[in-house]
Amino acid sequence: MTDVEKRTIVKKEIGKIHHQLVINSHKTCGAGTSKWADDLLAMCIEMFFEKKTDYIWKVYQDGKLENFITFMMGFQLKSGSSRFYHKYRKASEKSRELFENKQLLQKQVHYNTAFSNEPSEMYLCMKAVIKDLNVYEKMVVNEIMVEKRNFNETSKKYNINYYTLKKDYKRLKSLIKSKCQHLR
Secondary structure: OOHHHHHHHHHHHHHHHHHHHHHHHHHHHHHHHHHHHHHHHHHHHHHHHHOOHHHHHHHHHOOOHHHHHHHHHHHHHHOOOOHHHHHHHHHHHOOOOOOOOOOOOHHHOOOOOOOOOOOOHHHHHHHHHHHOOOHHHHHHHHHHHHOOOOHHHHHHHHOOOHHHHHHHHHHHHHHHHHHOHHHO
């Protein structure tokens, strides 16, 4: 049998298993199927036929035609120095897409709000400490810590000495901090 006849037989056999080779190329490429699968299969078949006729015939005789071409696809796809890499993948990996400089719209940004309505342990501790304070101390905490009013406003509003108010605020702040220290 001549080399031309051997190659013709192998070509017909590849034609018979071509559908399976297409499936194998899709599985080999995975997420890159749309970009590379067809080119990868074509290149691997071309590379297979570049080999010597005796080698091609031996692969055919052993019944390993599908396995060998699939192995070639996997190797060509994964290798960073293969012919397929240099011809197809390198250009897309070494460059990046250019987008216009658009600002994200607020509705496109999503935040995880699964536990946003549950109070933290620190908040619950502070609430418990504030609950045990007397009326004056609760007023100081509410006006200055919660409502964020300054000392001048609060001093004038309740007719309290400015320095006394400031001293009481510092004392209350350190009291709350010390009682909830374990939650830091």
